[in-house]
Amino acid sequence: MTTAFDPIDLAGLPLANRIAMAPMTRSRAYGDGGSPTEAMAEYYAQRAGAGLIITEGTQPSLVGQGYPDTPGLHSDAQVEGWRRVTDAVHAAGGKIFAQIMHTGRIGHPVLLPDGLHPVAPSPVRAAGQVFTGQGMADFVTPRELTDAEIEATIADFATAARNAVDAGFDGIELHGANGYLIHQFLSTNTNLRTDAWGGSVDKRVRFAVEVARATADAIGANRVGLRVSPGNPYNDIAEADPHDTYPALVDAIEPLGLAYLHVVESDRDLTLRLRKQFSGTFILNPHTAPRPTGVSEVDLVAEGVTDVVSFGSLFLANPDLPARLAAGGPFNTPTPPPSTAATTGATPTTRRCPRKPGTTRPRFLPGSGASSRSRPGPAAALGGHGLVAEFADHVAHQAAGQVEHLLDEPGLLGAGGRLRLDRHRLLRLRGLGRFGGLRGLAGLGRGRGLGGFGGLRRGAAGTGRGSGAAAGVCTGRSPSTSRGGRSVGEPAGRGASGVAPPE
């Protein structure tokens, strides 16, 4: 029987196990023009025990950026920065794909240089707001891409794929999920075009197919994966026909021979259908509402549901996750939910996992606590519903990244440990101050001012020391929870199971 701990050949690339680290935006690319930092190299190398690491979303072009301090793959400095990351992961024995994410309408002009404006298949504004680094702002109505611009955007994806290989990546994942540009072409509420790129299912899947074709031509199909999230409403997506769209998409990409299809699951029946259709490796980020993917999902490989399982939040709080999964735990829980943290300080949030039933409910994504998967976290603190909850989780992570950046800056502390705040820093702090109303709800700022945020460096924002993303992790063993990167009830620097603790 094949288990998640067995190796697998990913289109010629040997993976040590079938546990993937799901892509997670961290907003830590503070280097030149969105280039990765040493902290990112450390963070990814810590997680090299994954059979495959898929990086955070990485923009293929300036206009493809939708959040502050996300990395790019469109300049020499970015390629250099990423090389440090891939070298560190390879030195630690890992394999790493870059997720190429063009955010399309999800973003804001203040995040873009040179008067650029977010673009999309059609001028349809997303409901909600984005954290800009200087506070929250409503999404704007995007500019509709012209036919020539669509071709240029496809070429940008291909260039980014070549850059990824130059930077030492083992391959790339195309982000066709979660309401970003490729998903905006797939979806009926965001693609209102009547030309060759919209209308019928075949025309709506065309952009995804052409991006896949162009990147496969650029670096080889065996180095390209595609991530999709059929039926997921994150980022104000409303798909009328996921049971038509995604089988058609998989039919269309099948001849390309891509390395893998990575499905963010909403509906187990559709998952099984897509898996049957796709002849390459199948990676599943299973639907596990109301908790993050946990130890019971390891069995999905042995059960034949998928070839590889991807874990998101749990990988943030447990850099050595595969070893912990193999041992059955214990697991550091990402930052405890504010409701319990406020009263007990650190209530264990670990519990036994119920068997996951098949389901058709939309799944949770960061920032989507409202309309999809609801778990104890910022969204729950906000009532679990409504537009505010919709972006609270993601905002928390964006802000945490900003604070970490600020705290890491050389020269922040002057003589006697006094803070040196120039105008630029003050403006950023003011933006974060506006965000401050949310931080308590997000369970991030239990202290005050910078001191409170300082806790983030060892919690939500630290390089691999927790996430602030979720709680309610299931284990088959005794509860453990983490605060400040340490398992509560355990001495610092030692995990109860003998498994190396997160750093």
Ligand SMILES: Cc1cc2nc3c(=O)[nH]c(=O)nc-3n(C[C@H](O)[C@H](O)[C@H](O)COP(=O)(O)O)c2cc1C
């Ligand atoms: C902090 C955070 C950032 C994320 N950023 C991305 C991203 O950049 N690209 C992406 O495809 N999914 C992103 N996701 C979604 C995850 O890949 C994953 O689908 C989600 O967390 C659910 O999996 P889990 O239950 O294992 O956490 C993010 C999730 C989190 C928690």
